[in-house]
Amino acid sequence: MIQTQNLTKKFNNFLAVDQVSLEVKSGEVLALLGPNGAGKTTTLRMLTSVLRPTSGSARVAGYDVVTQSAQVRASVGILTEQHGLYGRMTALEYLDFFGQIYRMESPTRRKRTDELLEQFGLWGDRKRRIGEYSKGMRQKLALARALYHNPPVLLMDEPTSAMDPESARLVRDAIHGLRTANRGIIICTHNLAEAEELADKIAIIHRGRIIISGAVEELKTHLLGAPQFEVRLGASLEQVDISLPDPATLTGQGEDWIRYQTTNPVQVNPLVVEYLVSKALPVIRLAEVPRSLEKAYLQAMSETGNTEPNVDMPELPLSSGKTQHVG
């Protein structure tokens, strides 16, 4: 649904996006993570044919962003970071205005407007001026606008920023609902928990470059190493010398618990349990130690921390100066 190949954007001497290659298939959600000024918004603008790439290519919904810009823009719904609504219009007028621009017929527009206002809980305020809306309401209306023409590609820049937890949940549920077999979604966000919840794939962008990308779990494994497991025991370990069976590696232990790491839990975990029982140590609980995306993200960012802008990063074990695709 979305494919980019070495997409690059330069503003005078400033390299904003540097050889970004991405792929989002139908039904997939990609979260584009990165600090402010990393090139996320510029990438989205190139994917909506608003900015012209300096080099490289991109296809969105099957259309080339340079040569078929009108078709690309008709196929994309975009939620911009600053929603930019018209304060003197009502929600009804606003959505209808964009419906007209997307050349939708009047009955379809009416139906769609009602549907979306209901879905986002704005029906009761449909005749109020947008200028009187709260930040969260505006964000929801901007999202309704992005979805209005039912686009096959959705690009969202900070979809839940400025929202209260309840509204953010509503929007996240809506995004879950938008994941269909014939739609590709890219979300730019600073909210890593949200990215983890919504995205199938993650791409971390830093100084215009994708430094690492892949499925969420694969990314964590790559950045944080093999998953860790913790076993709570029914007896004290004080008099016991623990030597776990290969290939489990002991990473920590306490009075009544141990932690170990393995790349093959299906095979190794039963062996560990068997070993502990054989040592007369009853197992109360075995669980994977949770590893947040935030930790993985910070790990990835810390490894780029000392690099100069837009230079190859040979010292980076993950990327060797190029995008690292995991999985």
Add this chain to the structure above:
Amino acid sequence: MLDEIRPALIITRREIRDQLRDWRIILPIAMLTLIFPFLANFTTRRILDFVQKYGASLLAERFIPFLLMIVGFFPISISLVIALESFAGETERRSIEPLLSSPLTDGQLYLGKLIACIFIPLFASYLGMSVYLFGIYNNTGWRADPMFLLLIILLTAVQALVMVCGAVVISTQTTSVRAANLLASFIIIPVALLIQVESVMMLYADYRVLWWAVLALVILAVLLIRMGITHLNREELLGHEIDTLNLRWMWQVFRQQLVGNALSPWDWYSREIPRTLRKMVVPIGWMALLLAATIILGVAEVKQLGLTAGMFGLDRLKIVDEQILSQFRQIGFFSTGNVLSIWWHNLRAVTIATVLGSLTLGVAGVLILLLPLGIIGFFTGAASLTGLSPLLVLVAFTMPHGLLEIPAIILSGAAILRVGASFVSPNQGVSIGEGLVISIADWVKITLALVIPLFLGAAILEVFVSPLLLVRLLGGG
């Protein structure tokens, strides 16, 4: 066609609805539409009463149409404010991005906003004029001549169009309303001057000049519309985050364009200068054509004005002899000091032409350079009335220094035209700023490498050789 315009009208409708909900726009328009015409009516009645006491009825007759023009102009001045806000305001509020990400084309977006900026002020202007005319008719029985009425209607419309087109160009190039307002003087000052000239013409009742003004404004509006559509660039609108003057980047672009890939001065002359000249073939051609046309126009104007041989005392040209050389010597010819003086004068003229040209899309700059040629043409035409061959007079007064000076004028004019063209029709993939810097660098390049040496050579020839040729050609006549 209608299918293409329809999306533009969606934008127009939204913008007009927005304007109608903004009291800061509606209130002044309402006041200028309804209160000002009554005030103008009252003023007219008082003036009529006053001037008729002294029998100056002519002045009274001229005053009514003059105030009609003013009544019409005031509401359209609001269009400038609306237009300045159109793109810059949306960029500032970030509401432009959803529009730019929609399937609307640049032309549709431009057209939609252009119509929206003009519609209400122009409607208010015509309404105000109707109120004024109705009041005047009621009080004095004065009725406008239909042709005059058509003239005022068109003049008001094209003035609004020119202001709006200019303001939209400014608005697309700035990221804030404040910056757009600061740049608005580029429109306000010329329009204020235009209104003053029109006012004088109104009082002279020289409506023929006003028809020419309508034509000139239509041409200017077409140029500005072209400029507006060219500069309505999604990239420019979103690419600029702040209006900063990046001197370092400008210097890099300028230097690169000026020096190119030259490794030595000789390399620069032999490779870079021909390369720049090749880029300037079209403006050089235009400038040469304009120059020839100006000389012909100068000659033709003598016939048009019905001049006679005795009017300028040009009969004296027939008695040019050796004695005239001593007169030339007395006024500074045959001296090195005069060479520098002529050279400096020409360089100053070219610099002024460039500065004015860069502010007027190249037009004023080229006119300044053409003016002396027009005078020479006129002089040649006038001299021919004495029975001399026009070609002989032209050669006698312009050669041999003209062999160097005319190419220098053509090159300089072409470089100025390119500076002007960088606003109206920038190169693909180059921002306005970059295009402007490149064209200025080309101007500097051509001036340094060719214009300055050519003018110096021309000044030497003019001081030491041209008087001798003049005497040789016209002497003993």
